[in-house]
Amino acid sequence: MTTDSGLVVILTALNLEYEAVRDRLTDLRVHRHSAGTRFELGRISQGGGRVALALAGKGNHPAAVLAERAMAAFAPAAVLFVGVAGGLRANVRLGDVVVASKIYAYHGGTSEDDGLKARPKAWEIPHEADQIAHHVARTGDWRQGLPHGATPAVHFGPIAAGEVVQDSAISEQARWIRQHYNDAAAIEMEAAGVAQAGHLNRALPVVIVRGISDRADGTKAATDEKNWQPTAARHAAAFALALAQEMINERPGNRAGDVSRDRSRTMRMTNRNIATGSARVGVQAGQIHGNVIVGAAPDRPIDLAASIADLRQHLKQAHLDGRLDEETYAAAESELDAASECLSDDEPQRRGGLLVALKRLRGLVADVAELAARLATIIAVVRGMS
Numbered sequence: 001m002t003t004d005s006g007l008v009v010i011l012t013a014l015n016l017e018y019e020a021v022r023d024r025l026t027d028l029r030v031h032r033h034s035a036g037t038r039f040e041l042g043r044i045s046q047g048g049g050r051v052a053l054a055l056a057g058k059g060n061h062p063a064a065v066l067a068e069r070a071m072a073a074f075a076p077a078a079v080l081f082v083g084v085a086g087g088l089r090a091n092v093r094l095g096d097v098v099v100a101s102k103i104y105a106y107h108g109g110t111s112e113d114d115g116l117k118a119r120p121k122a123w124e125i126p127h128e129a130d131q132i133a134h135h136v137a138r139t140g141d142w143r144q145g146l147p148h149g150a151t152p153a154v155h156f157g158p159i160a161a162g163e164v165v166q167d168s169a170i171s172e173q174a175r176w177i178r179q180h181y182n183d184a185a186a187i188e189m190e191a192a193g194v195a196q197a198g199h200l201n202r203a204l205p206v207v208i209v210r211g212i213s214d215r216a217d218g219t220k221a222a223t224d225e226k227n228w229q230p231t232a233a234r235h236a237a238a239f240a241l242a243l244a245q246e247m248i249n250e251r252p253g254n255r256a257g258d259v260s261r262d263r264s265r266t267m268r269m270t271n272r273n274i275a276t277g278s279a280r281v282g283v284q285a286g287q288i289h290g291n292v293i294v295g296a297a298p299d300r301p302i303d304l305a306a307s308i309a310d311l312r313q314h315l316k317q318a319h320l321d322g323r324l325d326e327e328t329y330a331a332a333e334s335e336l337d338a339a340s341e342c343l344s345d346d347e348p349q350r351r352g353g354l355l356v357a358l359k360r361l362r363g364l365v366a367d368v369a370e371l372a373a374r375l376a377t378i379i380a381v382v383r384g385m386s
Helices: 015-022 060-074 127-139 172-180 191-200 220-225 228-249 304-320 326-344 350-364 369-384
Strands: 004-012 025-032 038-044 050-055 076-087 097-105 109-112 115-118 122-124 154-161 186-188 206-214
Touching: 004 015, 004 060, 004 228, 015 025, 015 050, 015 076, 015 228, 025 050, 038 228, 050 060, 050 228, 060 076, 060 191, 076 191, 076 228, 097 127, 097 191, 097 228, 115 172, 122 191, 127 154, 127 228, 154 191, 186 206, 191 206, 206 220, 206 228, 220 228, 304 326, 304 369, 326 350, 350 369
Parallel strands: 004 050, 004 076, 076 206, 097 154, 154 186
Antiparallel strands: 025 038, 038 050, 076 186, 097 122, 097 206, 109 115
């Protein structure tokens, strides 16, 4: 599957984390997965990169399933899990942001006669993502838009991901963490699941970004009363979206000056019609995607079947991008199926049915300029067939 270099998936566990991310997105539209998961597709307010946002719920297992689902549906450039966590170091203040340099699945172990032995499992942040995250942290631009006076720091360190909420400094679990994972900067419940999903998807970049809302030491109720959860969530969202935009900018073909080989990338260009007098303009094109032939050459016949198959792929991508809603996409697929069926039939009378199906399809996708342009070319070819 071709990676969409302009889209990053962001998942959250809690609704307040979801809202913190959502508040920084524009042009939002709903994308419904066939299994019922509802994503919202939007653009980053500062930068314009695209984001697919979903609420995964609490726990490593739900996070893994939703991450896998998002990876399959969108083929994103990266997946970020964003939200709050408990801090484990004295120098990590409430409201600070922690980016996971490593993720520990700390509940792995074996119980023996002389005690519980750790069987650690860990995932490191990909090198390029780590470099980009440090760059975003250094510039400090990500703090723009935060309340006046808010200066949260960014820390890079391991995050411990388990299956329970830790709110004690003296419990057996707290002692276990200190003994076996004493370099952890924060503790939470979803990172291991998302990291495993990324590992199984050809090492798709996964980055965990957490705002510190409590100290995991028995004072959670007090910090929650002081609204540290929404504050930490806003800080994490601000950093994560700045990171997402920078990761999109740094993808091959998206960097300033790069010429992408990805046909889906839009080239910024303008045309100027300089025809004067009685001159006629045959074709004036701003963007051309894929193989477009205007006027069939005798030695190069148009492959309608290939053109329709190519159109189907772009139709699917438009649906994944949120440019076509579920109902419109289903109707468009139905018309494409009808067109393909007519095309496979050699009877001349079926050509009229092919044209009708293509015209109906054009009406469905008229708002998507790229699809409408492709269809116009195909329709022109069908009309020109003897």
